Amino acid sequence: MGVTLAKIRQNLVLHGTVANKGIAFGKLSFVKRADIGHEKKEIKNTKAECARFEKARLHAITQLGALYDASLEKLGEQNAVVFQIHQMMLEDPDYVSSIKDVITKEHSNAEYAVTVVAQKFEKQFLEMDNDYMRGRAADIVDISRRINEILMMHDGILNNKGISYNHEGSVVLAADDLVPSETVQLDQKAVAGIVTSKGSNRSHTAIFARTMGIPTIVCVGDSLTEDLEGHFVIVDGNSGRIYVDPDNETIERFSEIKKTDDVQNSHLEEFRGKPTLTRxxxxxxxxxxxxxxxxxxxxxxxxxxxxxxxxxxxxxxxxxxxxxxxxxxxxxxxxxxxxxxxxxxxxxxxxxxxxxxxxxxxxxxxxxxxxxxxxxxxxxxxxxxxxxxxxxxxxxxxxxxxxxxxxxxxxxxxxxxxxxxxxxxxxxxxxxxxxxxxxxxxxxxxxxxxxxxxxxxxxxxxxxxxxxxxxxxxxxxxxxxxxxxxxxxxxxxxxxxxxxxxxxxxxxxxxxxxxxxxxxxxxxxxxxxxxxxxxxxxxxxxxxxxxxxxxxxxxx
Structure with missing residues (x-):
């Protein structure tokens, strides 16, 4: 059975949208997130549940302030500012009151209310005609996931350990999408590339990937499945293709392309700081x-x-x-x-x-x-x-x-x-x-x-x-x-x-x-x-x- 699967997977090519150019090699490592329970639970004391949500919200704002400070050196002020924007989003009256309304009117737990409201706002952003605004859906997901994780940490259910890598050496990180707080905390020495089934090339995550120089392909779709965990891949950030279990010829071809890219990039640096002149x-x-x-x-x-x-x-x-x-x-x-x-x-x-x-x-x-x-x-x-x-x-x-x-x-x-x-x-x-x-x-x-x-x-x-x-x-x-x-x-x-x-x-x-x-x-x-x-x-x-x-x- 293993041999058959290997034959099926060899030279499988996935297609997506380029978010950052470049060539990357590594084993696919799917992001493993904690299973956060979003099931609806009946709450009798809704006032206390609103207070529980409020405590988690304020904790999230404090976390984001620390994340902003930590990101300044890595991303620069103009990119790190996204975490200040996230703080403002957590203070948005529409977002906060919507969550408290669900808790109060439906007698529901805070986790469920946060999830329902996040899905509503995410859907609104994804339905917009503009790529930039669609990219903001990830921000809503990020702040909402943060609150729910804090709620569960306060209850002793969850320990926040961040993203772990499932394989030694270089990995290509795979996920449905990455949110900004996950991207900024990536270990650049371990993560050679990023591929996501959803996302946008205008999202903060894509911008961060470009700033960090990580080849990234988004919008791969349903073909990016978790049974590919651990398979060796080549990320071709020039064409938007991901080669799964490539043969030796393909590996050699892209190794040469990467060498050429590296030489060209080195050559391009010679033009930094110089005027743009024709011959x-x-x-x-x-x-x-x-x-x-x-x-x-x-x-x-x-x-x-x-x-x-x-x-x-x-x-x-x-x-x-x-x-x-x-x-x-x-x-x-x-x-x-x-x-x-x-x-x-x-x-x-x-x-x-x-x-x-x-x-x-x-x-x-x-x-x-x-x-x-x-x-x-x-x-x-x-x-x-x-x-x-x-x-x-x-x-x-x-x-x-x-x-x-x-x-x-x-x-x-x-x-x-x-x-x-x-x-x-x-x-x-x-x-x-x-x-x-x-x-x-x-x-x-x-x-x-x-x-x-x-x-x-x-x-x-x-x-x-x-x-x-x-x-x-x-x-x-x-x-x-x-x-x-x-x-x-x-x-x-x-x-x-x-x-x-x-x-x-x-x-x-x-x-x-x-x-x-x-x-x-x-x-x-x-x-x-x-x-x-x-x-x-x-x-x-x-x-x-x-x-x-x-x-x-x-x-x-």
Missing amino acids: SGNKINLFANSGSLADLELIKASDAEGIGLFRSEYIFMQASDYPTEEEQYEIYKKVLETMGDKKVIIRTLDIGADKTAEYFMLKQEQNPAMGLRAVRLCLANRALFKTQLRALYRASAFGNLSIMIPMITSVDEVIETKQIIREIKRELDEQELQYKDDVEFGIMIETPAAAIISDELAQHVDFFSIGTNDLTQFTLAVDRQNADLENYLNPYHHAVVKLIENTIINGHLAGIWVGICGELASDEKFLGKLIQLGVDEMSVVPSSVLSLRAKIATLG
């Missing part, structure tokens, strides 16, 4: 994309020359109500202070289409990608727009800020936005609040209309940033969210390239710089064409910075 000496500004404060340490570690796209909508998507001017100001200020003299381009609110928040109460649209979103939504809600722009200008005193407006289709939209900015500056002057008067003002070119009239638009702005993702879908009339149309979504289509070329030519004729912040910016197959067209700046995922800098050095 002929033409300077390209190589920036990184960011979606939150948690990305900043990763961006700094990547050696990016600045932030080319800070997606401000995630501030709104993580909030339960409209963020105030002060709340936004503190976030923008933190970003600018962290980046020092480096340029930070913050995109104004781009809510709509696949990104939304319930409190906006947006109407259902037949075609939301082309509906009330981005600058259209902001100009239709001037108070909302003014609040964000005031926060941005106030924060400008603390760094090198550029402001970028998305989804522009006309000169009128630019003129109206600049009029609002003039009003804000007058208000700030009257209130004697500091700001920089020379903040760069730019727009995104992501509609064919904007690309076609880029000669007119260039007269009113300091820079263009071409959003190739939306530009491609609008030019080709292909919904990029529709997997059935993937073959039609061709970013190399001649029409798309012509619009990019037209935009760069018109920008340069007007004396402004032109950048790229869509997926094409990190596409090495198209890099030579972008250099040939004369692009001045590229904004990419942090992990691509050094490899693109090295590639650009061989071009032009």
Whole structure:
């Protein structure tokens, strides 16, 4: 029977989503968590049970404070801050009152109430359209599991020993998902790779894995079964494949790939701290994309020359109500202070289409990608727009800020936005609040209309940033969210390239710089064409910075 199983398993290949690149070898070691009883028990004294929950909740907050302190050196402040966020989540009135309501109304034990509420909140996050927000489901699971473990420790049922490894030597850790507190406590000497059946490549766990340099594949699905415990695997973090019990030929092939990767990574380090120059000496500004404060340490570690796209909508998507001017100001200020003299381009609110928040109460649209979103939504809600722009200008005193407006289709939209900015500056002057008067003002070119009239638009702005993702879908009339149309979504289509070329030519004729912040910016197959067209700046995922800098050095 054992021989038969070995034959079946040999060269089995599992498939998932890459969360961090790299090659890893090791025996699969499934995370063994304590069996926490969530069965419902009838409680007569619900007041005492609520107090029992409250004691565990406060204990969890204390634990998270210690975990934050321990994580600072390992992950950096911008990643460790997740544990402060977890503390805030444990103080969220909706979460706390929901648990106490279940205890009181159903006369249930605290463990059951915590589990029921966690499942409800987790489901809400997982049903969201945005990858980043889906990644927050793991945070709910983490804080809820923490409370239940504390409840059981207080009862003497459970000893908290953390994750143990079932095999000697290097292991590939396997789980349904890992929560942030588990990931940060991993022994990097023992854990060569991570594979999960669920998860998200935008979760804190994925971010931590990238920071720690652990090859990681998520979303493997039901094929990642516990009967694979102890089997030797190769994690190919470049393709998203996991090879189970590979033959000698496969092992040798990936050993050579890993050696090559290690040499290449060593070679890439030669470009750290150096400007991004083409072979002929033409300077390209190589920036990184960011979606939150948690990305900043990763961006700094990547050696990016600045932030080319800070997606401000995630501030709104993580909030339960409209963020105030002060709340936004503190976030923008933190970003600018962290980046020092480096340029930070913050995109104004781009809510709509696949990104939304319930409190906006947006109407259902037949075609939301082309509906009330981005600058259209902001100009239709001037108070909302003014609040964000005031926060941005106030924060400008603390760094090198550029402001970028998305989804522009006309000169009128630019003129109206600049009029609002003039009003804000007058208000700030009257209130004697500091700001920089020379903040760069730019727009995104992501509609064919904007690309076609880029000669007119260039007269009113300091820079263009071409959003190739939306530009491609609008030019080709292909919904990029529709997997059935993937073959039609061709970013190399001649029409798309012509619009990019037209935009760069018109920008340069007007004396402004032109950048790229869509997926094409990190596409090495198209890099030579972008250099040939004369692009001045590229904004990419942090992990691509050094490899693109090295590639650009061989071009032009």
